[in-house]
Amino acid sequence: MVNTEDFTKRLQQVLEYYGVSASAFADRIGVQRSSISHILSGRNKPSLEFVLRILQAYPEVELYWLLNGKGTFPAGKEKPETGKTVLPATSPDLFSGTSPAQDTGKETDAPGKHPELERIVFFYKDGTFKEYRKE
Known part of the structure; x- marks a missing residue:
């Protein structure tokens, strides 16, 4: 018999591991x-x-782990690519070469x-x- 509360925790762990929202996960499966x-709320x-x-x-998810918590997750040890890009620590200065806007004297409104x-x-x-x- 599957403990629904524990199953929910493991399902949440899968969502966090893959870095997807519940709606994206639903679309994928x-x-x-x-x-x-x-x-996730325990209603069903x-x-x-x-x-x-x-x-x-998600082939990395093992059946026995998902249902009973026995076994390992993920099946493969490497964490998958989530599609997130790592930004460099420093950003280029976008405004150093620009001059301030000139006041034309015209009213916009x-x-x-x-x-x-x-x-x-x-x-x-x-x-x-x-x-x-x-x-």
């Missing part, structure tokens, strides 16, 4: 995102199909250039609204 959410128990989809998408306001409507959560018109 081909299940609805709500399925992952319900299993994992089905056999769910477990098999994990094993198919000239009056009269905007359309005239006709009305303002406030919508409330209870489904009502209040309308204000220019007089």
